[in-house]
Amino acid sequence: MTKLLTEDEFHGGDIPVYTPQGEEKCSRFKMKSGIANVLYAPAHKNLDAPNGQQGSGKLIGKWLYNEQPDKQERLLKSSVELFMDSSLEPYASVGLHSHIDTEEIYYLLEGQLTIDLIDKNGVATMQIITSGDTHLIQPGESHFVQAGAQGARFIVVAAKVP
Numbered sequence: 001m002t003k004l005l006t007e008d009e010f011h012g013g014d015i016p017v018y019t020p021q022g023e024e025k026c027s028r029f030k031m032k033s034g035i036a037n038v039l040y041a042p043a044h045k046n047l048d049a050p051n052g053q054q055g056s057g058k059l060i061g062k063w064l065y066n067e068q069p070d071k072q073e074r075l076l077k078s079s080v081e082l083f084m085d086s087s088l089e090p091y092a093s094v095g096l097h098s099h100i101d102t103e104e105i106y107y108l109l110e111g112q113l114t115i116d117l118i119d120k121n122g123v124a125t126m127q128i129i130t131s132g133d134t135h136l137i138q139p140g141e142s143h144f145v146q147a148g149a150q151g152a153r154f155i156v157v158a159a160k161v162p
Contacts, residue, residue: 005036007040007041010038018034018063039060042093043056053093061086064083064085079162080159086155088113089147094143096144098140099139101139104159105156111152112152115128115129117143
């Protein structure tokens with residue numbers, strides 16, 4: 001079983017996004033036992049957000065690919081910065097945060113998410129999504145995400161926008 005890392009261990013140390021397991025035929029394959037699994041508690045905290053939207057509960061992030069500066073793998077040639085498999089426990093939330101120069105897509109695999117989206121003009125929209133639904137946030141927008149009673153599992157893909 002893969003060790004569950006803390007946020008500080010992963011982001012504050014030299015632990016890689018992926019540790020080869022010796023079963024790979026080349027760098028185009030990653031075996032699940034070598035993928036970094038990180039516990040965020042609270043999930044994506046933002047102490048500057050309004051009360052109730054600062055992030056709470058636990059999120060486990062499986063870092064499938066990462067080209068963000070702090071953990072850059074130098075594998076992807078596109079503008080994709082991260083590709084994650086994320087799980088929020090029941091009622092856990094990702095704190096309200098803004099996207100400056102990235103767009104992000106959520107694809108919900110299991111459970112339910114309530115998403116508060118604030119567009120570039122400050123217009124707020126709340127939407128509940130369920131398994132099979134998606135959510136897109138673009139540069140200049142903000143969002144707050146909360147799991148339902150069963151929690152939620154979703155894929156996240158983020159890309160840099162020039």
